[in-house]
Amino acid sequence: MAVALILLLVAIGSVLFHLYSPWWWTPIATDWSYIDHTISITFWITGVVFTAVIAFMAYCVFRFHHREGRRADYNPENKKLEWWLSVGTGVGVAAMLAPGLVVWHQFVTVPADATEVEVMGQQWQWSFRLPGKDGRLGTSDVRNINPENPLGLNRDDPHGQDDVVIENGDLHLPIGKPVKVLLRSVDVLHDFYVPEFRAKMDMVPGMVTYFWIKPIRTGTFDVLCAELCGAAHYQMRAKVTVDNESDYHAWLEQQKTFAELSGRNAVVRATYQSGGK
Amino acid sequence: MVDVPYDGIAGIPPAEVPDVELYHPKSWWTRYVFSQDAKVIAVQYSLTASAIGLVALVLSWLMRLQLGFPGTFSFIDANQYLQFITMHGMIMVIYLLTALFLGGFGNYLIPLMVGARDMVFPYVNMLSYWVYLLAVLVLASTFFVPGGPTGAGWTLYPPQAILSGTPGQDWGIILMMASLILFIIGFTMGGLNYVVTVLQARTRGMTLMRLPLTVWGIFTATVMALLAFPALFVASVMLLLDRLLGTSFFMPSLVEMGTLSKYSGGSPLLFQHLFWFFGHPEVYIVALPAFGIVSDLISTHARKNIFGYRMMVWAIVGIGALSFVVWAHHMYVSGMFPQFGYFFATTTLIIAVPTAIKVYNWVLTLWRGDIHLTVPMLFALGFIITFVNGGLTGLFLGNVVVDVPLSDTMFVVAHFHMVMGVAPIMVVLGAIYHWYPKVTGRMLNDVLGKFHFWVTFLGAYLIFFPMHYLGLLGVPRRYFELGDAAFIPPSAHSLNAFISVVALTVGFSQMVFLFNLVWSLFRGEPSGGNPWRATTLEWQTPETPPGHGNWGKELPIVYRWAYDYSVPGAEQDFIPQNQPPRATRAAQGAAS
Numbered sequence: 001m002a003v004a005l006i007l008l009l010v011a012i013g014s015v016l017f018h019l020y021s022p023w024w025w026t027p028i029a030t031d032w033s034y035i036d037h038t039i040s041i042t043f044w045i046t047g048v049v050f051t052a053v054i055a056f057m058a059y060c061v062f063r064f065h066h067r068e069g070r071r072a073d074y075n076p077e078n079k080k081l082e083w084w085l086s087v088g089t090g091v092g093v094a095a096m097l098a099p100g101l102v103v104w105h106q107f108v109t110v111p112a113d114a115t116e117v118e119v120m121g122q123q124w125q126w127s128f129r130l131p132g133k134d135g136r137l138g139t140s141d142v143r144n145i146n147p148e149n150p151l152g153l154n155r156d157d158p159h160g161q162d163d164v165v166i167e168n169g170d171l172h173l174p175i176g177k178p179v180k181v182l183l184r185s186v187d188v189l190h191d192f193y194v195p196e197f198r199a200k201m202d203m204v205p206g207m208v209t210y211f212w213i214k215p216i217r218t219g220t221f222d223v224l225c226a227e228l229c230g231a232a233h234y235q236m237r238a239k240v241t242v243d244n245e246s247d248y249h250a251w252l253e254q255q256k257t258f259a260e261l262s263g264r265n266a267v268v269r270a271t272y273q274s275g276g277k
Numbered sequence: 278m279v280d281v282p283y284d285g286i287a288g289i290p291p292a293e294v295p296d297v298e299l300y301h302p303k304s305w306w307t308r309y310v311f312s313q314d315a316k317v318i319a320v321q322y323s324l325t326a327s328a329i330g331l332v333a334l335v336l337s338w339l340m341r342l343q344l345g346f347p348g349t350f351s352f353i354d355a356n357q358y359l360q361f362i363t364m365h366g367m368i369m370v371i372y373l374l375t376a377l378f379l380g381g382f383g384n385y386l387i388p389l390m391v392g393a394r395d396m397v398f399p400y401v402n403m404l405s406y407w408v409y410l411l412a413v414l415v416l417a418s419t420f421f422v423p424g425g426p427t428g429a430g431w432t433l434y435p436p437q438a439i440l441s442g443t444p445g446q447d448w449g450i451i452l453m454m455a456s457l458i459l460f461i462i463g464f465t466m467g468g469l470n471y472v473v474t475v476l477q478a479r480t481r482g483m484t485l486m487r488l489p490l491t492v493w494g495i496f497t498a499t500v501m502a503l504l505a506f507p508a509l510f511v512a513s514v515m516l517l518l519d520r521l522l523g524t525s526f527f528m529p530s531l532v533e534m535g536t537l538s539k540y541s542g543g544s545p546l547l548f549q550h551l552f553w554f555f556g557h558p559e560v561y562i563v564a565l566p567a568f569g570i571v572s573d574l575i576s577t578h579a580r581k582n583i584f585g586y587r588m589m590v591w592a593i594v595g596i597g598a599l600s601f602v603v604w605a606h607h608m609y610v611s612g613m614f615p616q617f618g619y620f621f622a623t624t625t626l627i628i629a630v631p632t633a634i635k636v637y638n639w640v641l642t643l644w645r646g647d648i649h650l651t652v653p654m655l656f657a658l659g660f661i662i663t664f665v666n667g668g669l670t671g672l673f674l675g676n677v678v679v680d681v682p683l684s685d686t687m688f689v690v691a692h693f694h695m696v697m698g699v700a701p702i703m704v705v706l707g708a709i710y711h712w713y714p715k716v717t718g719r720m721l722n723d724v725l726g727k728f729h730f731w732v733t734f735l736g737a738y739l740i741f742f743p744m745h746y747l748g749l750l751g752v753p754r755r756y757f758e759l760g761d762a763a764f765i766p767p768s769a770h771s772l773n774a775f776i777s778v779v780a781l782t783v784g785f786s787q788m789v790f791l792f793n794l795v796w797s798l799f800r801g802e803p804s805g806g807n808p809w810r811a812t813t814l815e816w817q818t819p820e821t822p823p824g825h826g827n828w829g830k831e832l833p834i835v836y837r838w839a840y841d842y843s844v845p846g847a848e849q850d851f852i853p854q855n856q857p858p859r860a861t862r863a864a865q866g867a868a869s
Contacts, residue, residue, distance in 0.1 A: 003650055003658075010662060010735075014742060023746035023772065025682070026764045038679050046669035053640060053665050057658065060643035064579075065650060071850060072581035072843035073645040081641075082585050082634065089633040093672070097626045100676035101619055107678055108615040122532065123442045142530045143537060183612070186532045188437035189545060191610065191685060195751030195764050198682045202612045204545050205436060206529025209612035222762045226685035226753050228430045230442030231356050234756040 004062035011054035015047065029196035029221060029242060030213040034103040036198070042096050049092065107199070110212045114178040117171070120151055121183070121190030121203045123229060124236040127151055128171045132162025132257055142186050142205070152186065153258055161259040164252065170239040171223075174248040175215050183209045193226035194240055202227050215242040289482040289834065299395055299826055311407075313399035314825055315384045318406050320716070322380030325406075326373050329413050333368035336361045338784055345777025347758045355757040356444035359428030362755060363445075364419075366431030367453070370559065371460060372413055374701055378566040379464070379502065380409060382708060383471050383495045385716070389815035390492050392480025392833045392855075394826045396470040405470070408463030415456040422448035430755060432556070435527040435548050439520040441534055454517040461506045461513075471499045480814075482835035486590070487854070489813045489839040490583060493590055494569020497597045498562045504601070505558035512551035519543070549611055553604040560697050561600045565593055567704040568635055571657050573839070574707050575639055577811045578654035579646030580850050582840035585638045592631040599628045609680045618677040625675035629668070636665055647843065647850070651809075652726035656707025659734035660700050666738075667696025670745060685755075688748025691741045699737040706733065706790070713794075714808050718821050719801030725793040729786060736783035740776050747772060810851050813839050817853050 028036060064070075116137055118129040129151060131137050138153055138160015145152040150167050153160045173179055183192055185203035193200045196219075199211040218241075225236040243251060302308035312318060340361045343353045353361075384402070388395050396402045419426035427445035429438035437443045438450055445453075475488075475496045488496075515526040519540070527548040528540035576583040583589060605613060605621045639661055648654065670692040674680045683689065706729070713721050748754075751764055759765055807816040819829040833855040841852040 003655070006735075007658065007662065010738060014666075017743065017746075021743070021746055022766070022768050023743075023750045025749050026751055035678055035682060038676070039673065039682075042673050042676065042679060046672055050665055050669055053636060054662055057640045057643060057661060060640065060646070061648055061650070061658065064643065064646050065648045066580075070647045072579065072647040074582065074843055074845055075584065075645070076582050076840075077585045077587065082588050082637075085637045086630060086634055089630050093626045093629050096672060096676055097622060100622060100678050104618050104622065104678040107681065108618065123534075142532060145532055145537070188440060188442065188531075189434055193685070193753065195682070200681060200684070201610050204612045205531045206544065207546075207612055220763075222764060224753055224762065228359070228434070228437065228755045230437050230440070231359065231428070231444060232442075233359075234355065234758055234760065237760070237762075 001062045001065060004058045004065075007054060007058040007061060011051050011058070015051060018043070018047065026195045027217075028198060029194075029215055029217050029219060030198060031216050032107075032198040032213065034106060038096075038099050038103050041099060045092050045096055107211070110180050110210070111178045114180040114212050116180050116182055117173070118182045118184060119171070119192050119203070121185045121192065121225065121229070121236075123187050124225070124232040125168045126171075126192075126223060126236070126238040127168060128166040129153075130164040130166075130252070130255075131159075132164060134159055134162060137182070138163050138258070140184070145186060148262060155262070161257065163258045164255045165258050165261055166255060170241065172241045172243050172248055172251045173215050175218055175242050175244055178212060178214045180210055180212045183211075188229050189227045190225050190229050190236070191227035193224045194221050195224075196221045200226055218242045218244055218247075289836075291481055296832055297394065300399060301825065311403060313395070313403045315388050315396045315399070315402060316716075316823065318402055319381050319384035321406050322376055322384060322409065325410055325413055326376040326381060329368055329417065330373035330377075332417070333365045333373060334784055334787065336365040336368075338781055340365065341777040341780040343757065345774040356428055357425075358757040359430070359755070360426045360444055360449070363428050363430055363433075364416075364426050368416070369698065370431065370563070371457070372416060374563045374697075374705075375464070375502070375559070376409060377705060378563060378701070379471065379495065379499055380406065380467055382491075382566060382570065383499065384467070385712070386491055386815060387471055387474055387495060388478070389715075389818065389823060389827060390489050390813055391475060391478060392483050392814050392828070392835060393474055393478040394828060394832070397473045397478050398470050401466045402470045405463050405467035408459055408466065412456045412459035412463060415452055415459060419445065419449045419452045419456075422452065424448055427453050432549075432552060433516070434552075435516060435519065435545055436529075436531055436540075439516065439528075440538075450520060451517065454513045454520075457513045458510060458517075461510045464502060464506060468499045468503045471495065472503070480832045480835060483814075483854075486587070487835060487838045489569075490572040490586070490589055490593070491566070491569040491813075493593050494565040494567070494572075497593050498565040501558045501565070501597050501600065502562045505555045505562065507555075508551045509555035512548055512555070515551075516548065546608075546611060546613055549608055549613075550605070553607045554601075557604040557607065558597075558600045560693075561596055563697050563701050565597060567660070567701040568593060570708050571660050571704045572635075572639065572642075573813065574653045574657045574704075574711055575642050576840055576842060577711075577809050578651050578657070579643055579648045580842045581642055581646040582842055583638065584641040584644075585634075586838065586840060588634055589638055592634050595631045596628060599624060599631070603628060603675075606675050606677070606680070609677050610684050622675060622677040626672065629672060629675075632668055636661065636668070651710075652721070652723060652730055653707040653711040653809075655727070655730045655734075656703045656710065659730065660703035660707065663695050663703060663734075663738065663741075664700040666742065667692055667694075667700055671696060682751075683748060685753055686748035687752045687754055688745050690754045691744035691748060694744075695741045699741060703734065706730075709794075711809065712815075713797070714804030714821075715815055715818075716822055717798055717801070718804055719797050720804045720808060721797045721801060722793050725789055729790045729793065732786035732789075733783055736779050736786070739779045740783065743772055744776060810849070812841055812851050812853050814854055817855050 120127045136159040138157040140152045142152050183203040185205045190203040199213050201209050201211045220241040223238040300313050342350050424447045427449035429443050518524040525540045525543035528543040530541045572583050603625045606625045806821040835854045843850045
């Protein structure tokens with residue numbers, strides 16, 4: 001029976017594709033393997049249900065397709081069967097939902113010792129800011145933005161003076177330390193997306209959003225924008241590197257603080273106004 | 278016992294609304310163009326929706342050319358690519374599927390299936406179509422205005438939808454809003470008609486629990502649409518005010534192309550809540566009519582009553598109600614209050630239970646049936662596979678923390694195409710093969726139909742099933758080019774090329790279908806009034822195609838539910854709903 005066979009092959013082919021296709025998630029770089037486990041549980045449960053339903057359907061087509069003189073049964077309902085199927089489905093759903101909610105609780109509970117890092121999106125580039133020696137990020141406002149202060153930091157906030165500012169560059173993070181990634185946009189929606197981190201969140205102008213991660217392996221990863229942000233959305237790229245402790249500090253030493261950047265700009269401006277002396 | 282004919286009418290209460298005199302057309306214009314006959318309006322809706330749907334199909338080819346072979350087609354640039362995806366999505370979801378299921382199938386089937394002469398407000402029904410046509414024309418006009426159509430994505434998220442970094446910012450977005458507002462006005466006129474007709478104009482004996490599931494699906498979807506579309510309406514009006522008058526409903530202080538804009542104090546998330554308060558029910562506005570129709574296709578072509586009719590009705594109503602409290606599962610990574618995640622993940626996964634019941638009941642209807650593998654039945658089987666597949670991947674995306682890595686990737690694209698693109702279109706196509714004989718009096722060609730089914734079903738599955746794995750890998754959606762990214766292997770680009778080739782093949786196979794539609798209109802085998810030997814009222818009309826007023830002198834009287842197939846002891850394997858019971862059966866019924 002060709003039709004039944006093709007239907008069955010669709011189910012079997014899907015399972016084989018799942019097992020043997022070369023396309024699978026990227027090697028994880030944070031300790032969000034809980035998320036991967038939840039996906040695996042979901043694959044198992046839905047995979048069994050999918051195969052069972054399609055196989056049953058294919059069997060029905062094979063066994064009960066029209067032949068001369070065949071007549072269907074008359075069988076309006078079967079309360080008992082319907083209730084058992086409902087309860088079974090409920091159990092399957094709970095088996096996916098429960099671990100999902102537990103992991104979501106971890107996802108939205110930022111550890112107290114997480115250090116803050118700010119990512120700022122604008123059409124179509126990324127900028128980053130790290131707290132200075134005081135461990136706090138200074139305040140910012142989109143109305144402060146000008147060519148000399150592209151991140152819109154508040155000049156009067158003492159916490160902001162020692163903030164490390166990386167405009168349109170790459171970000172480094174230390175391995176093994178929880179990081180709360182604060183997300184800010186100055187124009188439209190963006191989304192800070194690093195596939196290997198698993199976590200992602202939209203950046204919304206007028207709000208500060210966040211997620212947290214703990215990097216567990218070193219390496220350099222692509223940063224993409226995952227929320228449509230206009231014509232050059234696909235070109236909004238950067239890199240993030242997870243370093244070991246010493247490499248991280250070596251990198252950090254080379255970065256400029258907000259005070260240095262605005263001081264340098266002040267020097268440049270003074271030089272220009274005084275006619276190059 | 279003597280087999281005494283018994284009309285059984287004594288116990289049937291009279292209809293809610295007595296038989297009415299219809300408007301009778303006096304000229305060709307009022308018969309075929311400005312017609313108040315729901316059947317003509319249905320055909321007008323269907324043809325208009327299909328025409329604009331073909332535009333969306335061509336847009337999908339252009340998108341696939343770019344994705345499969347980036348850099349090869351110099352006539353597609355990044356702006357156009359965004360315009361293609363936006364218009365493709367908007368047309369398919371609203372102007373094709375919603376209009377076709379409710380305006381097309383709703384108009385044709387509701388009056389016939391409930392035993393009415395027409396919709397209760399025929400004049401308003403006619404206006405509904407003409408406002409819809411205007412909405413479609415305004416939408417199509419954006420292809421010809423300066424700057425072209427909007428490229429904001431079909432979700433039209435502000436701020437970018439109305440700022441200068443997005444294509445179509447000057448005219449496209451304004452006309453898009455205007456078109457949506459018109460569509461909703463037109464839909465409301467039609468929708469009130471469908472609801473009131475089902476509630477008030479059912480013929481004598483047609484109780485709610487004797488309605489075919491097609492009517493239940495369309496009716497529930499229409500009620501939902503009447504409640505959900507107002508959210509889109511206000512969102513469109515507010516976004517239009519933000520764009521035209523400089524209000525700030527959705528616009529916070531922001532920098533536009535390097536300078537501080539005049540906007541201040543609005544909330545981009547407010548738009549997303551309004552959009553998805555409409556947008557999630559919209560999924561079921563498309564799905565519920567498909568659920569209803571496919572139930573009737575399976576039952577008719579398997580010659581067996583639909584299994585668990587009452588549970589099926591409650592599942593439709595339950596899904597409809599639940600779908601209003603799940604909208605924020607589209608916003609898990611939007612930056613909304615994170616604790617919402619628990620609530621919306623729970624409601625979303627609960628909705629899987631009534632949906633699963635429907636799937637079980639469809640396949641259990643096949644069990645011990647007499648399955649005729651006609652073209653409508655094949656499409657119904659194709660629907661079950663694609664719907665089960667797409668429904669199950671919904672359990673990934675609905676489960677909040679699983680959604681975090683997968684959202685905004687090709688996994689989402691694959692999921693929603695499978696569940697609300699391919700699956701409902703399987704039903705649309707099956708339904709066209711099923712009801713075409715009633716509309717035209719001729720059968721569609723069976724060989725072309727089977728070819729069309731296998732290419733469409735297997736092709737669509739080959740397109741969208743592997744696409745999930747690109748998303749799992751991390752490939753983002755709405756990307757003009759993937760460019761250099763270390764995590765995307767060359768094999769992913771090959772897969773993209775493969776998907777594009779299959780997509781073009783499936784697209785061209787639709788031309789075979791169009792040819793079949795036209796050819797069969799003139800050369801198809803005459804069908805007679807009830808070629809599928811079905812029970813529901815539309816197959817019992819005195820004329821085929823049904824005449825103006827549907828029923829001749831007397832309205833039909835309904836004696837039984839819509840699924841009396843293969844009743845033990847009956848001569849034939851179906852008993853039409855309007856066939857009076859015989860005394861023997863009445864006596865048996867009284868004794869049991």
